[in-house]
Amino acid sequence: MENAKQVEVKVISKPQNMLKTVYTACRTCYSADSPINIYESEKAQDEDKMLKLITRVISSGHYSTIEHIQVSFAINNISRACSHQLVRHRHMSFSQKSQRYVKEKGQFDYIIPPTVESNPELTAKFNKFMEKISDFYQELVEAGVPAEDARFVLPNASVTSMVASLNLRELIHLANLRLCTRAQKEIRILVKKMCDELVKEEPWLKDYLVPKCERLGFCDEDKSCGRLPIKELALKGN
Ligand SMILES: Cc1cc2nc3c(=O)[nH]c(=O)nc-3n(C[C@H](O)[C@H](O)[C@H](O)COP(=O)(O)OP(=O)(O)OC[C@H]3O[C@@H](n4cnc5c(N)ncnc54)[C@H](O)[C@@H]3O)c2cc1C
Numbered sequence: 001m002e003n004a005k006q007v008e009v010k011v012i013s014k015p016q017n018m019l020k021t022v023y024t025a026c027r028t029c030y031s032a033d034s035p036i037n038i039y040e041s042e043k044a045q046d047e048d049k050m051l052k053l054i055t056r057v058i059s060s061g062h063y064s065t066i067e068h069i070q071v072s073f074a075i076n077n078i079s080r081a082c083s084h085q086l087v088r089h090r091h092m093s094f095s096q097k098s099q100r101y102v103k104e105k106g107q108f109d110y111i112i113p114p115t116v117e118s119n120p121e122l123t124a125k126f127n128k129f130m131e132k133i134s135d136f137y138q139e140l141v142e143a144g145v146p147a148e149d150a151r152f153v154l155p156n157a158s159v160t161s162m163v164a165s166l167n168l169r170e171l172i173h174l175a176n177l178r179l180c181t182r183a184q185k186e187i188r189i190l191v192k193k194m195c196d197e198l199v200k201e202e203p204w205l206k207d208y209l210v211p212k213c214e215r216l217g218f219c220d221e222d223k224s225c226g227r228l229p230i231k232e233l234a235l236k237g238n
Helices: 018-030 035-040 047-059 080-086 120-142 147-153 168-178 185-201 212-216 231-235
Strands: 008-013 070-079 093-096 159-167
Touching: 008 185, 018 035, 018 047, 070 080, 070 185, 080 159, 080 185, 120 147, 159 168, 168 185, 168 212
Parallel strands: none
Antiparallel strands: 008 070, 070 159, 093 159
């Protein structure tokens, strides 16, 4: 089987007035004016002014202001290994294709990791192994084993799809953790795509949807990729 599975991501829901909503939330904290007046004010038409305030407020850690923004992504063609990592994020909501209700018909789709795919011999063995699993899965189903139990033999490589929703605070956190080169490659590619798709529509978010080292100004990982200096060196000014 050819592994042509590419992750697909689409933003299926987000507020139309994202920047203005965050601005109104930020300004409300420091203004005698009402949120309605702030929202309808002239300043709330000026992107530069809004961004200036938002940047100051977010940098000072006043994160409730970005929790008002909810975004939903439709995600296709990721492995179950990848989805398992994603669902560890506790402020996200998920609706994932069920292996109980959706029976695999014929060879199930699967992801081959690039480190395997770069080796033709290993790829051939990988494909053979997936075929064997598929054959046994079908044997179980044909013997009357319900899909919810037959799926026990399906691997982490199985392809899945989901709708995933989260607020902007959690998305920034997700990007900080999962765009780091220490994160596993598939989830890194997925989260990059989620960020890129949203940034296409909301370019002002580009500076926030970054690996954590860019937010911190240093690397706090044990094994640094060298992109930014580790904490001790950064504190010494190196
Ligand atoms: C490179 C990498 C390697 C990893 N390796 C492993 C591993 O080997 N084994 C493993 O089990 N997991 C591993 N994980 C998953 C990791 O431990 C977290 O479960 C996952 O990254 C979710 O992060 P989080 O808890 O910060 O964020 P979320 O669940 O998205 O929550 C966001 C933030 O909300 C707050 N929060 C949420 N829930 C609570 C709570 N109950 N109490 C207090 N504060 C809360 C925290 O501030 C948290 O950072 C790894 C993650 C990464 C990025």
